[in-house]
Amino acid sequence: MSALAEMLQGEVARAAAETLLTVENVSLTFGGVRALSDISFDIRKGEIRAIIGPNGAGKTSMLNCINGFYHPRSGRITFKGKTRQRMRPYEAASQGIARTFQNVALFKGMTTLDNILTGRTLKMNRNFFWQLLRHGPAMREEIEHRIYCEDIIDFLEIEHIRKTPVGKLPYGLQKRVELGRALAMQPDLLLLDEPMAGMNLEEKEDMCRFILDVNRHFRTTIALIEHDMGVVMDISDRVVVLEYGHKIADGTPDEVKADQRVIDAYLGVSH
Amino acid sequence: MDLIYSIFVDPFLQMAGAPDLLVQTLWEGFVGGILYALIALGFVLIFKASGVFNFAQGIMVVFAALTLVGLYEKGVPAFLALALTIGVMFLIAAAVERVVLRPLVNQPDIILFMATFGLTYLLIGLGEAIFGGNPKVMIAEQLYLPKGAVDIKMLGGVVTLQKIDIAAAVIALAMIACLSVFFQYTRIGRALRAVADSHKAALSVGISLNQIWVIVWFLAGVVALITGIMWGARSDVSFALQVVALKALPVLVLGGFTSIPGAVVGGLIIGIGEKIGEFYWGPLVGGATESWLAYCIALVFLMFRPQGLFGERIIERI
Amino acid sequence: MFYREAGQFKTTYASDMAVLPILQDRIGLAVILLIGFVGIPLLGGNFFLQTVMIPFLVFSLAAIGLNILTGYTGLLSLGSGAFMGVGAYACYKLTTIYPGVNIVIWIVASGFFAAAIGVVFGLPSLRIKGFYLIVATLAAQFFLQWSFVRIPWLYNYNASGAIEVPQRLFAGIPLTGANATPVTRYLVLLGIVTFLTWIASNLVHGRIGRSWMAVRDMDIAAELMGIRLLPAKLLAFAVSSFYCGVAGACMMFLWYGGGEANDAFNINQSFTILFMVIIGGLGSLIGSFLGAAFISILPTALKFGVPALGIAIPGTVAEHATYILLGALIIFFLIVEPHGLARLWQIGKQKLRMWPFPY
Structure with a gap:
């Protein structure tokens, strides 16, 4: 052929x-x-x-x-x-449907990890009362999603800024974090x-x-x-x-x- | 059924039954509204030119009035006291710029807002320490403000207009007109508007931020003084005025923060609305509704126009 | 030299996600709790407990409440005083209608009433943003304050028009009313505050806290992430008002021992709490405590501390001086550190971690 x-x-x-x-x-x-x-x-x-x-x-x-x-x-x-x-x-x-923005629209007061975890919001469904305790199922769920987010962090090579507030990051990295946040939504x-x-x-x-x-x-x-x-x-x-x-x-x-x-x-x- | 009658029918029957009372209430609401508008005007000036939401405007009114009366009581002639008070307001403006605003350039709005809270406390403390906490009588006569009342026979009754109220309305409207012209057509006015839009951009075309801020705070101080004289002449000069000054907030919200005509229209809506509401509907709920009615009126308007009556429509971009 | 995480390896995500991941912090917290629960009741006199510790704890609770709304969710409120009032009146009604139920249960339950009212006044927050929202919360403040005076049912038609706190027992000991000792009231209050702080910390560190902060930082992006704005904001209003309500109930029952709405729950109270949150640090629980300590203790210190040094100042002068000093300090702190005492605290910890090296 x-x-x-x-x-x-x-x-x-x-x-x-x-x-x-x-x-x-x-x-x-x-x-x-x-x-x-x-x-x-x-x-x-x-x-x-x-x-x-x-x-x-x-x-x-x-x-x-x-x-x-x-x-x-x-x-x-x-x-x-x-x-x-x-x-x-x-x-x-x-x-x-997930997206990133022309002018970076990250949550500036939160860390890289928290930003990416925000993308998991829709996948988290432990109710308010478990959230109050932050133990048992709520914590298990939190860890499960943390693992997923860590994979994304690995993939995007941003391990070193995991706990840095995103407002302090340079522009290029912010764009990458934003992609990570969108990816977290699967x-x-x-x-x-x-x-x-x-x-x-x-x-x-x-x-x-x-x-x-x-x-x-x-x-x-x-x-x-x-x-x-x-x-x-x-x-x-x-x-x-x-x-x-x-x-x-x-x-x-x-x-x-x-x-x-x-x-x-x-x-x-x-x- | 009785309830519906007393809410929706009876007040209007009362209005129709005694039109002179209605006119009297409207007039009082109008004058009250003008005075709210004057306080709001001070806010608008500063917000327009520095983006600062100046919470201290209310206390500036009290402080200016106290200074005037205090100086007079110390034996200073009335008009000299007036001139000196204007000087004091200028000093306050310069001090605020130097000590509060300059170190806080480019901070978020909420921080500047909080700084004016600090200013409020500072001025309350200073005012009470210097002039004492007791209510004082405004030196209206010495400033040749008219006294007494005119009775107008109309609609089968008598409507009483206090001369001081008429003077207040006239002076307030004249001042509002002057300020509008100033903002729109003078070089400083244009610079003020530029600063309001963007500090950085204004700096880059050579506008001195510091100078502009002193000018607007001084202007707001003069507006505060005039408001203080008018308000003081109607009741007396005391720190209670400060809570009244909070009502400038719903006025501002209605007017849309940056609009001078907005402040006037907002003031009138609030002033007339709360007088009419209190007079005709207040008794139904036990009276004294004036403490909160203004805020609820503003809230209802806001639900339909979140940007205020004169604010520009917000288009959200991303 | 002693405060650092070196050598403390985290092998699970759970340990990395703990609220206090550093061992020394956990020890510090334990020491503070020990001092709070054992040291202060043993060593502090009644006067100290009544004029310093109890007000501090009550205000801390209210500041946490407002911080959840303003610091974490970014919604400015000037109505916290009134929401405290709702809690106080709810508690008063509940305990006079059902005197048999333990008063501590009613104090906490009264928070739910405040939460419900908070949600009602939070409804406009979907359409109204920024400074405009102040008007909605001021409407709440003045309307509720008016209701407290105009609805005699709320204060059981007392001739004084005020809440008269009845005596209630807790484990056989009087907890409220004239016979309750400051130590009892302090310990119960400390228990409530500790428990609710733990809950608040859980909330803000989990999914809900993240969605609040997302709404605060960029509401449009938050919505595109799948966060529904109205429920998130209303939940913030509810939780915030709950904390304020419990603080109000504590204020009436464990501190004032009775009083009238226009004194205790007026607009100045709302301002005071807002100051605490700003001075302490927006979006920080520890900041709420620092701010509350600073602002609630300062006037007391001026009033009682300065005369104790041998300088006699008349009461009115002290009051004026308090105002001036408070105003000047607010401006000073905003200039030095706009992010509040909590940020200073963090910087201090960072320095300590490096010490004795500069970097």
């Missing part, structure tokens, strides 16, 4: 893969401003999906819609076969909002490695926003391009790279 045929077969298999999330005709407005108009795309189970576009294209707004922080004015979002109209962010979280879909913004080359490489590892080892589906085109084209399976709230392209990195409208959007067109 030729290499080309193999590749084609891979494509077909991937196309047949289960769809995890579908976004259909979503529009979002703030006052009179249309942040998103009529956006549709899907995310398949197990893939890395990138959302790119110039500043102000509506990428973060799109993520905010997906995890219930913004409510689209029209359109439908289907996750794991369930369509929803309005939902609160904690409902999205309990369905298995999400089905992980939304990463500019995970590599403001990082140097080395930190970017580390972060890429973590993202790919998460995708392969934990089989977590990932949707990410990123401005570094090299990174995006390297690690993502498929790319959506937004501009001024409209979708202008959707496809594999190579297809997107060749698309004239994408080139125009990034390089500008002379009129």
Whole structure:
């Protein structure tokens, strides 16, 4: 079998893969401003999906819609076969959507470990009265989750800052802790909002490695926003391009790279 | 059924039955509201220009009034005492800037807020130590404030307006207008607004933070003095005023912390609301509702507009 | 040299997650408890217990309550005085309606009434944030204070309009009322405070404490982590008011021995407790104790300590001096260490750990 045929077969298999999330005709407005108009795309189970576009294209707004922080004015979002109209962010979280933020949104007064343990909140269910005692079942549960979090800490190589308040950490490490916190939720879909913004080359490489590892080892589906085109084209399976709230392209990195409208959007067109 | 009648029908029948009483109550609420607005104005000035929630504004009112009366009692002529008091308020502003604000630049809001708590205690202690804790009489006549009352025949009854109340309303409104113009159209006003938005950005374009803070605290001190004179002339000058000053909080919340017109409208809503509520509905629950009604009115408004009536709509970003 | 964790290896997560992972800290706590339960009752006179220790413990409890709300959950409250009042009146009603039940049970149970009222006034906290929330808590403060005076049923229609604490026995010894000795009251109070501090420490170190702090630090991110804001905030209001309520009941029954709402549970009381929390350190249990010690003992020390040195000062001057000193100290502490005495305590421990080396 030729290499080309193999590749084609891979494509077909991937196309047949289960769809995890579908976004259909979503529009979002703030006052009179249309942040998103009529956006549709899907995310398949197990893939890395990138959302790119110039500043102000509506990428973060799109993520905010997906995890219930913004409510689209029209359109439908289907996750794991369930369509929803309005939902609160904690409902999205309990369905298995986790995320990191463009401007690090860690709990600054808490230690790295406590931050990551917060991600386990939904998995902890010992009731209030056991919590009062912090012995027996409550403590067992606490330790069980501590072990899970320690695995994540190992994986992200942040053992040495386990007990440091995150407010004191440098930016790159904060981003890593934030990824850890999202991973602690054991999400089905992980939304990463500019995970590599403001990082140097080395930190970017580390972060890429973590993202790919998460995708392969934990089989977590990932949707990410990123401005570094090299990174995006390297690690993502498929790319959506937004501009001024409209979708202008959707496809594999190579297809997107060749698309004239994408080139125009990034390089500008002379009129 | 009786209960529903006495809550929803009877008060309105009373209002319609004695419109002159209604007007009298409205007037008293209006004047009370203006005075709340004056206290709130002091808060707004400082909050606008330094982001500090100045809890000490209430005690500054008392302190200014006490200083004025105290100086007069020591034999200083009334207008000289007034000038000296303004000087004292300037000294307080400069001291606050030097001792409290400057070392606390860039601390979280709550820390600055707490520092003004400390200031409150300091001023209470100082005021009582210097002037004694007994209520004093404001030197209204010596300052040529009008006395007595005018009776207006209307709606089949008589509405009594205290002249001092009329003066208070006029002076307060004039001052509010001046301050609005000052904020909007002068160079210092623009600098003040810039500082309120961001300390760092203001510094970077060459605005002197320290100078600005002295100016606003001084302005707030002058507002406090005028409030103290008006309030003192209506009742007397005592530390009890300080609890009344707490009512500036619901006023601020209604007005949205940074808006001068907001403080006025908020003050009027609270002032009129609590007078009307106390007069017509108060007896149903045993009276003396004025201690808490203001807060509940503000709370109800807040449930519908969490940013206050004049505050900008909060768009949450992440 | 003696205070360090070197050589204390933790082999289980459980030992690493203990509240006091360092052996010397545990010994220290044991010593403090020993002094508290045995040393002070034996050596401290009645006057010391009544004017220093009992107020300190009552305020510590209230400060823990407010710290849970303001320090851990980030919700500013000026209503703690009123919630203390709810506890005191609830306890009074309960023990006069059911005199047979042990008073200690009623003191603790009265916290639940305060918790319920706290939840009601906490409801606006979902929509109202920051300084705006002060108005909601002030509404609670003034409305409740008004109710205490206007509803005679609450004080059993006493002519004085005040709570008159009846005599109740605890293990055969009078615990409340005129015949109770300060030692008995102190020991029971210390027991209650120790127990409730342990509970509070359990809460703040577990899942619930983490979700409170998450709400405090970044409420939006907390919600996206799956923490439901309203239940988390209401739980904080409930637990906080519970502690304040128990503190109020203790204040009335084990300290004042009777009194009226407008004196004991007024807005100044709320301020005092807020000072304790801020001076002590937001988000720190030990800070609540340090702050309470500082602010409740300072006026007493001025009032009784300075004359004891031979300097006679009239009562009014002492009062003014207290105000001035308190105000100046608040500002001073905020400038020196905005994170309160608890942070100074931590820095001290850190230094001790390194001692005699500077790094």
